[in-house]
Amino acid sequence: MRKLALSDEILMTVEKPARYIGNEINAVMKDAQAVDIRFAMCFPDVYEIGMSYLGIQILYDMFNRRDDVWCERVYSPWIDLDKIMREQNIPLFALESQDAVRDFDFLGITLQYEMCYTNILQVLELSRIPLLAEERTEQHPLVIGGGPCSYNPEPIADFFDLFYIGEGETVYDELFDLYKEYKKAGRTRAEFLRRAASIPGIYVPSMYEVSYNEDGTLAAFTPRYEDVPAQVEKQVVMDLDHVTYPKAPVVPFIKATQDRVVLEIMRGCIRGCRFCQAGMIYRPTRQKDAESMKEYARAMLENTGYEEISLSSLSSSDYEQLPELVNYLIDLCSEKKVNISLPSLRIDAFSLDVMSKVQDVKKSSLTFAPEAGSQRMRDVINKGLTEEVILEGAGKAFEGGWNKVKLYFMLGLPTETEEDIKGIAHLSQKIAERYYEIPKERRVGKCQITASTSFFVPKPFTPFQWASMNTEEQFLEKAKIVKQEVRAQINQKSIKYNYHEADVSVLEGLLARGDRRVAKTILEAYRNGALFDAWSETFRMDAWKKAIESTGTDMNFYVHRERDLGELFPWDFIRIGVTKDFLKREWENAKQGKVTSNCREKCSGCGAAKFGGGVCYEG
Amino acid sequence: MKVRVKFAKEGAMKFIGHLDIMRYFQKAVRRSGIHASFSEGFSPHMIMSFAAPLGVGITSTGEYFDMELNGSMSSAELTDRFNAQMADGMRVLSVRKVPDGKASKAMSLVAAADYTVTFREEKAPSGDWQHQVEAFLSQEQILVWRKTKRSEGEKDIRPWIYKLEASGNGLSMQLSTGSVHNLKPELVAEAFYKYLGQEPQPFAWQVHRGEIYADLGDENGRKLVTLESLGEIIE
Numbered sequence: 001m002r003k004l005a006l007s008d009e010i011l012m013t014v015e016k017p018a019r020y021i022g023n024e025i026n027a028v029m030k031d032a033q034a035v036d037i038r039f040a041m042c043f044p045d046v047y048e049i050g051m052s053y054l055g056i057q058i059l060y061d062m063f064n065r066r067d068d069v070w071c072e073r074v075y076s077p078w079i080d081l082d083k084i085m086r087e088q089n090i091p092l093f094a095l096e097s098q099d100a101v102r103d104f105d106f107l108g109i110t111l112q113y114e115m116c117y118t119n120i121l122q123v124l125e126l127s128r129i130p131l132l133a134e135e136r137t138e139q140h141p142l143v144i145g146g147g148p149c150s151y152n153p154e155p156i157a158d159f160f161d162l163f164y165i166g167e168g169e170t171v172y173d174e175l176f177d178l179y180k181e182y183k184k185a186g187r188t189r190a191e192f193l194r195r196a197a198s199i200p201g202i203y204v205p206s207m208y209e210v211s212y213n214e215d216g217t218l219a220a221f222t223p224r225y226e227d228v229p230a231q232v233e234k235q236v237v238m239d240l241d242h243v244t245y246p247k248a249p250v251v252p253f254i255k256a257t258q259d260r261v262v263l264e265i266m267r268g269c270i271r272g273c274r275f276c277q278a279g280m281i282y283r284p285t286r287q288k289d290a291e292s293m294k295e296y297a298r299a300m301l302e303n304t305g306y307e308e309i310s311l312s313s314l315s316s317s318d319y320e321q322l323p324e325l326v327n328y329l330i331d332l333c334s335e336k337k338v339n340i341s342l343p344s345l346r347i348d349a350f351s352l353d354v355m356s357k358v359q360d361v362k363k364s365s366l367t368f369a370p371e372a373g374s375q376r377m378r379d380v381i382n383k384g385l386t387e388e389v390i391l392e393g394a395g396k397a398f399e400g401g402w403n404k405v406k407l408y409f410m411l412g413l414p415t416e417t418e419e420d421i422k423g424i425a426h427l428s429q430k431i432a433e434r435y436y437e438i439p440k441e442r443r444v445g446k447c448q449i450t451a452s453t454s455f456f457v458p459k460p461f462t463p464f465q466w467a468s469m470n471t472e473e474q475f476l477e478k479a480k481i482v483k484q485e486v487r488a489q490i491n492q493k494s495i496k497y498n499y500h501e502a503d504v505s506v507l508e509g510l511l512a513r514g515d516r517r518v519a520k521t522i523l524e525a526y527r528n529g530a531l532f533d534a535w536s537e538t539f540r541m542d543a544w545k546k547a548i549e550s551t552g553t554d555m556n557f558y559v560h561r562e563r564d565l566g567e568l569f570p571w572d573f574i575r576i577g578v579t580k581d582f583l584k585r586e587w588e589n590a591k592q593g594k595v596t597s598n599c600r601e602k603c604s605g606c607g608a609a610k611f612g613g614g615v616c617y618e619g
Numbered sequence: 620m621k622v623r624v625k626f627a628k629e630g631a632m633k634f635i636g637h638l639d640i641m642r643y644f645q646k647a648v649r650r651s652g653i654h655a656s657f658s659e660g661f662s663p664h665m666i667m668s669f670a671a672p673l674g675v676g677i678t679s680t681g682e683y684f685d686m687e688l689n690g691s692m693s694s695a696e697l698t699d700r701f702n703a704q705m706a707d708g709m710r711v712l713s714v715r716k717v718p719d720g721k722a723s724k725a726m727s728l729v730a731a732a733d734y735t736v737t738f739r740e741e742k743a744p745s746g747d748w749q750h751q752v753e754a755f756l757s758q759e760q761i762l763v764w765r766k767t768k769r770s771e772g773e774k775d776i777r778p779w780i781y782k783l784e785a786s787g788n789g790l791s792m793q794l795s796t797g798s799v800h801n802l803k804p805e806l807v808a809e810a811f812y813k814y815l816g817q818e819p820q821p822f823a824w825q826v827h828r829g830e831i832y833a834d835l836g837d838e839n840g841r842k843l844v845t846l847e848s849l850g851e852i853i854e
């Protein structure tokens with residue numbers, strides 16, 4: 001039996017010891033002596049969150065198919081264990097072998113949201129790897145980042161040796177082969193990094209020089225050497241039907257956030273909402289074949305024993321073979337007594353019919369994401385969801401027995417007026433009215449509408465990357481307007497309103513569009529005790545405030561000012577396919593309230609067609 | 620058909636709590652191709668009931684749950700299918716058919732269990748404790764401070780200790796278990812330290828459960844039989 005890295009005494013002291021013991025069904029065990037590369041794959045948040053993330057399962061499966069690689073998992077120890085590990089000097093370990101991470105060849109860290117950045121530092125520190133890449137030596141693992149936040153890697157560039165930009169399935173093999181070759185030949189870390197920088201999609205921050213203008217904006221971003229490319233190409237998989245997908249994902253013992261089989265049906269989104277980063281960086285939209293999805297669904301259920309299956313995509317209703325796949329799943333799941341959950345479905349006749357078959361109407365709720373309260377505002381953000389469509393969908397659902405509705409909105413969108421803000425309350429009211437149009441005897445009690453607002457954070461590689469972001473005070477003022485307006489509605493008793501924290505959103509704004517200089521703010525905040533910033537129970541604004549002050553970080557510069565159209569952005573060296581010209585055009589369209597067709601209606605020439613496939617070539 | 624599954628939970632698996640072990644077995648059944656019965660409704664559940672929940676940190680070679688099956692696999696096949704799905708540290712020891720009905724539910728049958736409490740290195744009581752066990756047990760009363768849901772106070776636990784002896788570097792004992800008098804082995808170990816005039820250090824021992832029994836006796840005396848023996852092998 002494996003020896004655990006933590007003693008019984010420690011495991012019995014901490015909350016949920018199952019987070020740290022590994023040994024799960026489908027976890028991959030190998031002989032450490034028999035592999036060339038040991039890879040620690042880390043999600044810098046607590047186990048239950050990290051285990052729910054599909055991307056890691058895909059790479060874990062793919063890496064472990066190689067006989068010469070053993071990929072293991074690492075998560076952030078929760079604050080209780082964090083404290084013990086520091087007190088007792090216990091190095092961070094990987095779950096499978098329970099061996100110390102610092103003895104691995106690679107530490108891969110997936111970057112899913114900005115508010116995990118202090119956890120990266122925790123993982124490095126507990127692993128006893130120097131926080132700054134420049135202080136690492138031949139003895140330390142190569143620290144590689146990937147995932148959506150690596151599309152602006154600059155605020156955390158100092159902490160990483162390299163980044164992988166794009167979908168993981170394409171060049172990892174090349175990277176591993178190169179590493180093996182260099183390791184065998186006894187070449188240095190610096191030599192390896194220099195050579196790796198020319199693999200497409202690989203970004204090695206230390207190979208680039210950055211200079212700034214007097215006003216603080218970026219002046220130039222240039223490779224230090226001739227053989228290092230000036231731009232890094234995003235990696236995309238054009239043939240999704242022939243890449244590996246985990247048929248036997250690891251099944252945690254404790255309940256994870258995603259406690260189900262997750263079937264990825266599509267990458268990318270045809271819609272082009274202007275606030276949405278995923279909608280741009282994952283272009284072009286590529287669908288997977290329903291036939292192979294059916295096979296995967298069956299195999300994954302049989303290999304995991306999960307009692308639920310869910311489809312994953314940015315907008316499942318746009319998956320063309322959805323009816324065929326869903327009908328198959330309904331049969332399969334009734335045979336296997338498995339539940340189906342179908343998030344991100346547009347509410348229409350088809351989805352209501354499906355939902356009434358797979359869930360208890362009385363208990364479930366409808367979800368709409370209008371994102372903005374007024375039609376004007378929805379045109380600005382290019383959200384093609386109209387009031388009629390929402391009311392029609394809600395009406396049909398109410399007739400079908402539903403009475404709970406969840407609505408998601410954003411506050412602080414560019415050009416927003418008080419009328420737009422109040423529109424959130426008005427739309428909620430109209431939905432309530434639609435419910436009470438149903439004759440009393442056919443209603444199932446009161447309707448319950450929950451309107452939630454988050455605060456808009458401008459993201460790189462979106463048409464809103466130039467936009468100014470509101471201050472905390474402005475956000476809270478706007479939330480207050482919504483609250484009051486909801487109270488002023490006739491059916492206010494049927495409407496519940498809640499909003500996301502404003503202070504954390506502003507920080508997210510800093511980290512999303514920051515440059516290399518923001519690294520010292522993150523480091524300082526971490527030194528001040530910031531950790532698990534994505535958790536309201538552990539988030540410490542004071543630690544961040546102090547860091548922002550002591551490092552002289554200019555929040556207006558990074559967050560609140562509107563950027564100039566000619567400004568060079570820290571992330572401009574990454575080529576995502578979608579061009580800056582297209583984004584500029586969309587920013588202009590937004591300001592004029594002009595909507596842009598989705599990719600299936602009409603191509604807008606965003607640039608992603610250069611990848612030679614997907615929705616750009618469907619017609 | 621109702622079957623009773625006996626299993627062992629050892630190694631790292633001792634850190635998995637009772638509810639998660641239930642979820643673990645439900646998934647194992649689904650993977651194994653064993654045909655379980657399900658409840659009706661929108662989210663069908665496997666009908667499974669555990670004999671006596673085991674605390675986190677305790678190992679066992681005598682755990683039980685009952686479940687409803689469809690189909691006609693033999694005990695040997697069921698056991699093999701289960702074991703093909705076990706995580707390291709979990710083992711299914713036997714699967715037997717048991718009578719239907721409430722009276723024969725594993726949980727309501729539980730009357731006693733065997734435990735060993737093994738002292739961790741350098742945490743055993745000092746002195747010649749092995750030779751004090753007999754004297755400890757021959758006391759008329761063994762009073763301990765006990766806090767239950769209902770009350771708090773001095774309780775005599777002696778009647779619920781059926782057996783106790785020194786074994787190796789620890790104590791092995793048979794205790795009353797279940798819904799009527801549920802005596803925990805830790806409590807006995809603490810009382811023993813107290814009897815010796817000593818204080819146990821934190822994490823002084825590792826507890827292991829060896830077996831769970833039903834009582835077929837009457838007012839004249841106990842007649843303990845293992846839960847397993849109440850089932851019959853499916854050929």
Ligand code: SF4
Pocket residue numbers: 283284285598599600602603604605606607608609615616617
């Ligand atoms: S090139 Fe046209 S079809 Fe392709 S992703 Fe861009 S807008 Fe859509």
